[in-house]
Structure formats: structure tokens, C-alpha cells
Amino acid sequence: MFIMVFLAKRLAQGTLIVVLVAFVIFTLLRVVPGDPVRLMAGGMAPETLIEQIATEMGLRDPIPVQFGRYIASVAQGDLGQSFMRPASGAAVGGASFDDMTRSERARVLDLIAEAAPKTLQLALLAMVFALIVAVPIGVAGGLHPGRWPDRMALYLGSVFVSLPNFWLGIVLALLLSVKLGWLPAIGYRGFAYTVLPAIVLAVEMAPFIIRTLTVSVAQIMRQSFIDIARIRGLSRLQIIVRHALKNASVPLLNLLGVQFSMLLGGVLVVEFIFDYPGLGLLTINAVLQRDFPLIQGIAIVTSAAFVLINIAVDLATTAIDPRLEY
Amino acid sequence: MISRRNFLSASALACGALATARIDPDFFFTSARAQSNRPITFLSAENITGNWDPTAHTTLSQTTIQGFVMGYLARAPMRPEDPGEMVMELATSIEQLDPHRLEIRLREDITFHDGKPFRAEDVKATFEYGSQPDRPAQWYPGSNETFEVTTPDDYTVIVDTSKGGYGAHLFIFLAAYLPIMSASDISGGPRGPLSQRLNGTGPFRFVEQRGNSTVMEAFPDYYKGHPTVEGVTFSFVGDATTRMLSLMNGQADIIERLEPEQFATLEGRDDIKLSRLVSVENKYLWFRCSKPPFDDWRVRRAACHAIDRTVIDEILGTAGEPSSNFISPIKFGYSDLANYPEYDPEECQRLLAEAGYPNGEGLPDLEYITSTGFYPKTRDYGEIITMLLREQGFPVTLNVMEVAAWNERLYDRPGGGPGHMIDCGWSTGSPEPDLVLRTHFHSSSKRICGIEDAEIDAALDRERNAATLEERRELLQTDLLPMLADKAPALSLFTSVMIHGMRAEMDGLFIYPDGLTDASKAVFST
Numbered sequence: 001m002f003i004m005v006f007l008a009k010r011l012a013q014g015t016l017i018v019v020l021v022a023f024v025i026f027t028l029l030r031v032v033p034g035d036p037v038r039l040m041a042g043g044m045a046p047e048t049l050i051e052q053i054a055t056e057m058g059l060r061d062p063i064p065v066q067f068g069r070y071i072a073s074v075a076q077g078d079l080g081q082s083f084m085r086p087a088s089g090a091a092v093g094g095a096s097f098d099d100m101t102r103s104e105r106a107r108v109l110d111l112i113a114e115a116a117p118k119t120l121q122l123a124l125l126a127m128v129f130a131l132i133v134a135v136p137i138g139v140a141g142g143l144h145p146g147r148w149p150d151r152m153a154l155y156l157g158s159v160f161v162s163l164p165n166f167w168l169g170i171v172l173a174l175l176l177s178v179k180l181g182w183l184p185a186i187g188y189r190g191f192a193y194t195v196l197p198a199i200v201l202a203v204e205m206a207p208f209i210i211r212t213l214t215v216s217v218a219q220i221m222r223q224s225f226i227d228i229a230r231i232r233g234l235s236r237l238q239i240i241v242r243h244a245l246k247n248a249s250v251p252l253l254n255l256l257g258v259q260f261s262m263l264l265g266g267v268l269v270v271e272f273i274f275d276y277p278g279l280g281l282l283t284i285n286a287v288l289q290r291d292f293p294l295i296q297g298i299a300i301v302t303s304a305a306f307v308l309i310n311i312a313v314d315l316a317t318t319a320i321d322p323r324l325e326y
Numbered sequence: 327m328i329s330r331r332n333f334l335s336a337s338a339l340a341c342g343a344l345a346t347a348r349i350d351p352d353f354f355f356t357s358a359r360a361q362s363n364r365p366i367t368f369l370s371a372e373n374i375t376g377n378w379d380p381t382a383h384t385t386l387s388q389t390t391i392q393g394f395v396m397g398y399l400a401r402a403p404m405r406p407e408d409p410g411e412m413v414m415e416l417a418t419s420i421e422q423l424d425p426h427r428l429e430i431r432l433r434e435d436i437t438f439h440d441g442k443p444f445r446a447e448d449v450k451a452t453f454e455y456g457s458q459p460d461r462p463a464q465w466y467p468g469s470n471e472t473f474e475v476t477t478p479d480d481y482t483v484i485v486d487t488s489k490g491g492y493g494a495h496l497f498i499f500l501a502a503y504l505p506i507m508s509a510s511d512i513s514g515g516p517r518g519p520l521s522q523r524l525n526g527t528g529p530f531r532f533v534e535q536r537g538n539s540t541v542m543e544a545f546p547d548y549y550k551g552h553p554t555v556e557g558v559t560f561s562f563v564g565d566a567t568t569r570m571l572s573l574m575n576g577q578a579d580i581i582e583r584l585e586p587e588q589f590a591t592l593e594g595r596d597d598i599k600l601s602r603l604v605s606v607e608n609k610y611l612w613f614r615c616s617k618p619p620f621d622d623w624r625v626r627r628a629a630c631h632a633i634d635r636t637v638i639d640e641i642l643g644t645a646g647e648p649s650s651n652f653i654s655p656i657k658f659g660y661s662d663l664a665n666y667p668e669y670d671p672e673e674c675q676r677l678l679a680e681a682g683y684p685n686g687e688g689l690p691d692l693e694y695i696t697s698t699g700f701y702p703k704t705r706d707y708g709e710i711i712t713m714l715l716r717e718q719g720f721p722v723t724l725n726v727m728e729v730a731a732w733n734e735r736l737y738d739r740p741g742g743g744p745g746h747m748i749d750c751g752w753s754t755g756s757p758e759p760d761l762v763l764r765t766h767f768h769s770s771s772k773r774i775c776g777i778e779d780a781e782i783d784a785a786l787d788r789e790r791n792a793a794t795l796e797e798r799r800e801l802l803q804t805d806l807l808p809m810l811a812d813k814a815p816a817l818s819l820f821t822s823v824m825i826h827g828m829r830a831e832m833d834g835l836f837i838y839p840d841g842l843t844d845a846s847k848a849v850f851s852t
Contacts, residue, residue: 038734047739086535114537170567177575186563186572275563275572277537285373285564288728 007311014307019071021303022296026067029292030059036083036290074300079108080293082286108297111282116264116301119271119278122194122201123263127256129202134209141210142217142248143240153214157207169200169273186275197274201267205259212255216248250317257313261306365543365557366832366845369569371583371700373562374540378532379520380505381461386753386841387562390582391540393842394558395439396505397527399430399449402757404656404839406604409757412498416444416506416527420498423484425793428494430483430501436549438508439531446477451509453485453497461516465503465754465761467496467790492790493798496760499658503756529553529846538562554834554849564699573598573827580832582841584825585702586643597830604647605824605839606654607753608762609701610816611694611711616776617742619681619689626814628677629747630667632718638707638819645702646820652810654821656839658757658795659802665811674718686719693745695725697732704749707819722747738776750774751822755840759802760790767815777815785809 037054054060058069073080085106141153176196177185183196220226221244229239264279271280279298286294372387380392399417402410412420419431436444453475457466472490477483487494505526511519519525524532530542530553543557563569570588572578574595584592584600592598613620613629620626639648650666653659675685683689694715696708705726712724725745727735735744754761765771768786769778785806792798826837834847 035734170571173571173575178571181575184577185575186568186577187561272565273568275565275568288564290734 010311017307018300018303022300023067025296025299027063030063036292079297081105081107082291082294084289084291108293112297112301115279115282119264122198122278123260125194125198126201129198130205130209134206138210138213139217141214145218153210157210160203161207165200165204166269166273168203169270172196188277197270197276200270208255212251213248216251217244220244220247250321253313253317257309261309264302264305363554363556365559366555366579368558368560369563369572369578369581377521378524381456381463384463390841391560392505394530394542395524395526395528395532399501402502404757406655409656410658420501422495426486426488426494428485428497432481434481436527437547438525438527439545440525442508442510444527445480446483447509448506449483450475450477451512452507455512467492493792495795499756499758530558550846553846558845580826580828582826584827586645589644589825592827599828599830601826601837603824603839604656605822606656606755607751607822608649608654608818609751609820609822610818612748612774612816614742614746614776615815620746622681623813624677624681627667628674630814630817631670631674632715633711634669634714635819637710641703641707645823647823649818649821652818653759653762657759659759659799661803663807663811665808671718689721692720692722693725694722694747695735695745696749697729698726700729738772738774742776753840755838755842775815
């Protein structure tokens with residue numbers, strides 16, 4: 001029964017967070033410069049027509065009224081239609097004002113459904129790469145505090161965290177794609193196109209994992225139950241794997257949950273540099289085009305993902321350590 | 327009994343099943359680079375509009391796509407050595423019968439991509455549809471009420487401009503700019519097939535819009551012969567560095583709008599070729615002429631004299647050419663204007679004092695709007711212009727905006743467009759000068775500057791109504807253009823240079839100065 005109460009409570013909290021995020025995004029979009037109607041209608045459109053279209057679309061109503069209308073549609077599973085994009089999904093600019101013939105607009109949900117799996121794939125691969133690199137370094141650092149593995153973990157983490165992702169992306173593309181021809185760099189035509197951006201994201205994530213593991217493993221190894229395990233006759237490997245790592249995985253899981261959520265919503269720069277057609281690139285184009293419904297849709301989906309991932313992380317951590325209650 | 331562990335296990339399994347279905351299983355990619363006839367990958371700096379009707383937009387990237395798919399009566403190579411040269415394509419000849427009548431004779435061996443034979447009815451329908459007053463791309467010298475098109479036979483078209491009172495020769499240069507549509511498509515109206523896909527007589531057939539990529543394939547019945555390459559994939563990639571990296575690693579075959587630094591980076595590479603062409607695009611500093619203080623020509627002219635354009639030329643490097651006219655050197659009627667405003671602080675101060683603003687005193691705060699992300703170096707030279715204007719007493723603030731916000735503020739509106747000055751270029755792929763001059767400086771159009779000046783209107787009408795091309799050239803060079811230099815509704819800062827980068831193994835491309843590309847004879851050497 002606990003699980004049901006827990007889920008109901010967390011989902012209710014999550015819904016509130018998503019609605020709040022949606023409201024903030026909704027309001028901000030309407031106060032920043034750049035009238036979407038002028039972009040839709042074309043720069044040459046007369047003011048009267050701009051006002052007519054805006055009124056017809058309800059864009060001149062008070063913001064709370066607009067938001068109420070919007071959230072009611074969202075509650076029915078309708079994120080609306082893109083202001084700009086046709087059903088083909090192309091990133092488009094405005095046509096002229098009296099052009100009522102533009103192709104049918106794309107549904108926001110369809111655009112997100114098309115882009116999200118690619119970002120999910122990128123985020124998962126980035127996380128795998130980051131864990132492959134960071135876990136051995138972080139664990140070694142934690143097992144040998146003050147000695148060279150610890151110092152190496154610190155120095156490597158410092159180097160990784162100092163590399164700007166846009167710079168690293170360009171350098172890696174030049175090296176691995178242009179010079180060596182090992183990997184494709186731009187766009188998406190298969191899984192191989194995910195590798196290079198995933199490496200860049202992994203380098204960005206790895207320092208946090210290294211630091212978390214180094215600190216938590218070092219702390220756990222000083223606990224009395226570790227000493228008792230030695231007295232019980234367990235080997236060092238058994239102690240590390242069955243006790244130290246298991247306990248260290250709780251803070252690591254929390255960190256990974258936050259990192260993964262950020263990857264889903266915030267891989268803007270990396271996707272833009274690699275022209276990777278995921279949620280990040282979709283977001284950038286939507287912002288540049290003042291495509292309000294699309295920006296709002298992406299914000300709602302990513303904040304909902306953030307909430308769900310955190311619920312999953314909490315569940316996972318309680319499964320690992322039953323002493324934890326949420 | 328549901329426990330946390332059971333719930334977690336079940337959730338993980340469900341997520342795994344969902345992810346397996348959604349994550350792209352295509353774990354490998356194949357390179358087609360070795361094939362000699364593989365499709366060309368073209369990366370564009372600009373997005374498209376979502377409506378395929380050629381008369382529904384003025385977007386350069388979409389015009390470039392049309393260049394692959396559509397046919398034109400003639401093409402204008404617009405090289406500086408012969409700006410007025412016309413090469414016949416769908417037409418075999420374009421002759422002026424008298425000042426108001428033009429005869430166009432057509433080729434007889436051409437079909438549209440949908441199989442319909444190309445005939446005079448298609449030219450007639452294209453002209454009559456494209457010149458309707460409600461079409462967004464207003465390219466014609468007058469509406470469909472001002473001229474008449476007749477078709478004595480299937481392969482002859484007569485254009486009669488008697489009703490409009492202007493010369494029929496205005497259609498000559500336009501012939502190189504107007505994509506010819508099928509009469510059957512046009513009969514479906516603006517909501518018909520025209521808006522859904524491109525159907526032309528060009529070397530490549532429109533296949534589909536796949537996300538940000540327009541996919542075209544070779545048209546086997548192209549009248550000049552089956553194109554060698556299989557097709558063209560035209561993709562929008564917003565970031566200039568990304569486009570360059572794609573070219574360098576071979577994922578792209580051709581990219582456009584290289585920055586000057588990129589030109590320098592790529593110049594020494596054996597695997598890359600560069601094309602640098604003086605374009606049809608001039609970049610302008612537009613004054614909002616319908617509101618103070620730039621409703622006074624003396625203030626506009628004073629601002630022009632405050633700007634040292636040689637500094638801008640230095641900043642632009644390979645991306646610009648000096649300009650002393652309102653049209654590009656490859657437009658019909660170009661000449662270096664003797665009275666074009668040069669950097670002259672003393673003259674600037676004299677004019678300011680004469681207008682009632684000695685040393686700039688009394689001028690309101692002025693907003694200068696520019697964009698970043700599309701045109702090269704706009705922020706850099708915008709800062710220089712701001713500094714130079716401030717030196718002479720203009721209280722200018724530069725407002726740099728990303729493209730969408732700038733675009734929203736670009737055009738004139740009742741009471742004057744936003745700000746007091748705005749940066750923008752204008753590019754039209756024809757030697758026809760009125761595509762720039764009439765569009766911007768006639769009071770019936772005044773797209774950006776908002777000028778309403780009866781003398782300029784009269785000068786524009788005089789050159790339009792000239793009986794012959796020679797007379798028109800004379801009127802442009804001695805009447806209209808010097809008058810514009812005096813009244814300065816805008817200052818043309820420089821002529822853009824169109825820089826393309828392409829893979830060295832690709833040959834046979836012909837690039838026009840507006841970016842249109844003829845790839846019908848393109849080949850890849852293996």
C-alpha cells in the first residue's frame with residue numbers, strides 16, 4: 001500500500017511542478033520581444049491584419065485566460081500545433097501575411113515524439129560512456145584517499161570540468177571525424193552519429209560522477225561495518241563490491257537522476273553543434289522562431305520527465321537501501 | 327501485494343520494452359562517398375517557409391531549391407564582365423517587337439516532372455498568376471491588370487504592356503527570375519497542388535520534405551540530358567561551424583555563406599574548393615524616413631557622411647566588396663555614383679547645423695537595430711557605425727537581436743518601423759534593378775525605409791516607362807540613382823560576396839550570384 005500512497009503523493013507534487021513550470025514559460029514567452037504573429041504572418045503584414053490574426057488566435061487575451069485555455073487542452077493530451085512548422089517537420093521561416101495556403105501545421109506532440117527518442121538515445125549513451133570512464137577512476141580514488149589514484153581523480157575531474165562543451169565538440173569533430181575519419185559528426189543517419197556528441201556529454205558529466213564516487217567510497221570505507229566485514233573474513237574485492245559500491249550507489253543514483261534529467265532537457269549546445277535532431281535542436285529552433293506551442297510543449301514534457309525520473313530514482317534508492325523512506 | 331521492489335522491477339521491464347521499440351535500431355551507417363553519381367548534399371544557412379508555391383515567399387533558401395527543380399525562360403549568369411547577359415533556357419528567343427510588346431518563343435521538347443508537356447499556356451498562366459496583387463512575392467512591374475498575355479500558338483507568347491504604359495522590356499530580365507509553373511497546377515489556385523510540392527521542368531524532381539531536408543532526385547527526361555548525379559539533398563543547418571565541419575569531413579558536398587575566417591581556414595586545403603562571387607545582394611543601413619529625425623533628408627545625408635565605409639570593408643574582408651550605388655555592380659544600370667555620400671565629417675556637421683541640430687544637439691535618442699547569426703559581421707561593423715555616428719553627435723544606441731526578433735522589427739509599418747535605423751540586405755536573382763529600387767523607394771511599396779517622396783516616385787516611373795533598355799539605363803544612371811544618393815533613404819554599405827565551399831572531387835557546378843546552383847552537369851571524380 002505504501003507504494004500507492006508514495007506514488008500518488010509524488011505524482012501530485014510533480015503535477016504541480018509541471019503546471020508551475022508551464023505557467024512560468026508561458027508567461028515569459030509572452031513578455032519577451034518578438035511577436036510570433038508577425039513572424040507567422042510575415043514582416044510585410046499590415047498592423048490591422050496582425051491584430052486580427054492575433055485576436056483570432058486569442059493571443060491578445062490576458063495571460064491567465066490564455067494559460068487557462070492552454071492547460072485545459074494539455075489536460076486532454078493536446079499540446080497544440082506548431083505556429084511555424086508544417087507537418088513535414090521542417091524548420092521554417094515566416095511566409096507572407098496573406099498566405100493562407102501553407103501546408104498543414106505539425107502537431108507539437110508529433111514533433112516531440114520524433115525528437116525525444118534521439119535525445120534519449122544520446123543521453124543513455126553519454127551516461128554509459130561517463131560511467132565507463134568515471135566509475136573505475138572514482139572508485140580507485142575513494143579506495144586510496146590521499147594517494148595517486150585520488151589525486152588523479154581530482155586532476156582528471158578538474159580538467160574535464162574545465163573543457164567548454166562547444167569547444168570540445170568542435171575539436172573532437174575535427175580530430176575524430178575530419179582528420180581520422182573514424183566517426184560521422186553532423187546530423188543523424190544512424191547510431192554512429194550519436195557517438196561523438198555522447199562523448200562530449202560524457203566528458204561533461206564524468207567529473208561529477210568521479211567526485212561523488214571518490215567521496216562516498218572513501219567515507220564508506222572508513223565505516224565500522226567495513227572493518228567488521230574484514231573480521232568476518234570477506235575478501236577485499238567482496239567488501240568493495242558487496243558493501244562499499246552498493247552503499248555508494250545511493251548518492252550516485254541521485255546524481256545520475258539529476259544529470260539524466262538535465263540531459264533530456266538541456267543538451268542544447270551539443271545538439272546544435274552536431275546538428276543532432278533531438279529535443280535540444282528542436283528547442284533552439286523553436287525559440288528562434290518564437291514557436292510558442294512548441295516551446296511550451298517541450299518545457300512540459302521535459303519537466304514531466306524530470307519529475308518521473310526523480311520518482312524512479314527515489315524508488316530505486318529505497319530498493320537498494322530500505323532504511324530510506326520518502 | 328505490490329512492494330517497492332516488485333513495482334520497480336515491473337517498471338524497469340516496461341521501460342526497457344518501450345525503449346527497445348523507440349530507440350533507433352540502425353546501429354550502423356553506410357558511407358556513399360565512393361560513388362561517382364551519389365546525390366549532392368547541400369547545407370543551407372537559412373530555413374524554408376513550408377509553402378512550396380514560388381509566388382508565396384521571398385526566402386532565398388527556398389529560391390535556391392527552386393533553382394534545382396524549376397525551369398526558367400532564360401538564366402542570367404550576372405558576371406561582372408557582362409552583367410546583362412541572358413542565356414536562353416525554356417525560351418529560344420525573347421524579342422521586343424515594339425516598346426510595349428515582347429515575343430517569347432519556346433522550346434518544344436520539354437515536359438514537367440508530372441508528365442505534362444510544357445507549352446505557352448504555362449508561361450501565360452505563370453505570368454497572370456504571379457502578378458496578382460495578392461501574391462506575396464511582388465516581382466512584376468505591375469499587376470495582371472496592367473499587361474496582357476496572348477498565345478498565338480503552343481510555343482509563342484506575346485506580352486503586351488500597353489495598358490500599364492510601361493515598357494515590355496521589363497519582362498526581359500524578369501525572365502531569368504520567374505520559375506515557370508504548370509498551368510494545371512495553377513488552375514488549382516493558391517490552396518492547390520502549388521503549395522504542397524514543387525513541379526517544374528528543371529534537372530531535379532522534388533521527392534519529399536524530410537525534416538529539415540528537401541530531397542530531390544535526378545529527372546531522367548530533363549531536356550539537357552539526364553543529370554549525372556542521382557539527386558540533391560538540401561538541408562538547413564543553422565550553425566556556420568557545423569556546416570564547415572560537415573564539408574571538411576565529407577558529409578556535405580557544398581555549403582553556403584562562409585564567414586571570412588572560414589574562407590581563410592579552408593583556402594589551403596586540397597580537398598576543398600571555394601567559389602567567391604560578387605552577389606546581387608547589397609547590404610544597407612535603412613533610415614526610417616517616415617518619422618523624425620530621418621524624415622529630413624539632410625539628417626539622413628549627414629549620417630551617411632559620418633560613416634567611413636572603408637573601415638567596414640576592412641572588417642568584412644573577403645565577404646564584401648565596396649559599393650557606391652544602391653544596386654549591386656551586376657545589376658542592370660549600375661555605375662559608380664559621383665555624388666554617393668562619402669566619409670566627410672565637415673559636410674556632416676554642415677548638414678546637421680542646417681537641419682537645426684548643430685553638433686547633434688537636439689537630436690532624439692536613436693535606436694540602430696541589427697541582427698546576429700545570419701549575415702556575416704553585422705555586430706562588428708554595427709559597433710563601428712555606432713561609434714562613428716556618436717563621434718559626430720548622433721546619440722545612437724546599437725540593438726543587436728537574434729534573427730527572429732530582428733525580422734519581426736524589419737519592415738515599415740504605420741507611423742514608421744521600429745527604431746530609427748536598421749541593417750538588412752536585399753538579394754534578387756536577376757539583373758532587373760527595380761526588384762530593389764521600386765520595391766524599397768516607391769511610395770506604393772517602401773518596404774523598410776517607409777519613404778514617401780513624389781520626386782523619387784516620378785523618377786522611378788520615368789525609368790520604368792522608358793521605351794528601350796538604353797534609354798532606361800540612361801535614366802537610371804543620370805536621374806533616379808543620383809537622386810537617391812542625394813535624398814539617401816538608405817545607405818548601401820557594401821555589396822555582399824557569395825562564398826561557397828565545396829568538395830574538391832565535385833566538378834561541373836555553376837553557381838549564380840544569388841546562390842542558385844545549376845547541378846545538372848555536376849560529377850564526382852572517384
